[in-house]
Amino acid sequence: MTNSILSLQNVSVTFGALRAVDGVTLSVPAGQRRAIIGPNGAGKTTLFNAIAGVVPISSGTVQFDGVDMTRFTTNKRASLGISRTFQITNLFPQLSVQENIRLAVCGLSRRKFALFGSGQSNPAEKEAIDLALENSQLTAQRNTEVKTMSYGEQRQLEMAMALVQKPKLLLLDEPAAGLSPAERVKMADVINALPRDLTLILIEHDMDLALGLVDFVTCLHFGQVLTGGTPDEIRVDEKVQEVYLGKPRHA
Structure with missing residues (x-):
């Protein structure tokens, strides 16, 4: 997994004076399974929408599979091989x-x-x-x-x-939101069974679920990349514990 299928360079999304995504740079190798985590208001869904083309990017560039798609519409991005789910089903x-x-x-x-x-x-x-x-x-x-x-x-x-x-890239926006514990287990089984050549990026508030599904984690805070690493590294990262998982208590 050395070739990047998705690359963001200094991507920002602003809404008036609010900078929801602030200079995000990241690279996702083909076939990787990545989680985007962070506290409420960290910019996770806005970043997802910027990748999918739902919201325009204020500055920066987005490349997918070697193509600069910064100004592409959602339809054009879908034709390149990007698909997504939403927080609320629409069937x-x-x-x-x-x-x-x-x-x-x-x-x-x-x-x-x-x-x-x-x-x-x-x-x-x-x-x-x-x-x-x-x-x-x-x-x-x-x-x-x-x-x-x-x-x-x-x-x-x-x-x-x-x-x-x-798709070449599947964006999953809180796939386990609103599910019972048994349904969460089933959803995890479904995601784990997807073809390994399919690149996955997911937002998920259930940390146990998210960290058990992915190879790499990017943590956002106030619209910026706070840190990134493997699930094991994220579990013990003091910065992540402080802003999202909660500081560990010491006797």
Whole structure:
């Protein structure tokens, strides 16, 4: 994992006088699994949105897979191979799991512009649907109506829909938010089982979950990179303990 797939150089995002992201520089190797952590207001979601193109970058540059995408739209970035999930699910509750995924697959095809033609999936689309079901561990729920599913299963479905475009980089915004302990374990299993050549960046407030899923951690504080390291290094880092995990108590 020596080649960087994502590189940020001095990236800042401002909202009026507020500097939500302040001169962030980082490099993510291809295939790495990285967590972005930090206290509330540290700039984590804003940084995610800057990578995905949801908010404009005030200064700095963002490169993805060798392409400067600093001024690219979200659609253009998605076409390069970036996909993401959100903190709040946005699904079609009256449709089945398979039908939700099929809509995501069709959204990638030129067929979405056709007013006429067969409504059936072609072989390539069927293959993409089956793979997304398998990767999200929802094959058994293929024909289940979304409205009858648990919230944890709906989060898995959202991930399946993000995976249909076969992204190079998957951004997971608090994938375990609102889940029960059992659902968190299941979500961790799903993430751990994803292909290792898929680069992952996640925001997650459950530190035990986050540190158990990733190879590297970047800690933000007041919009800046406070430190970075392996999960084991982050667990014992005094700066992280002070601003986020809480100072250890000594007898």
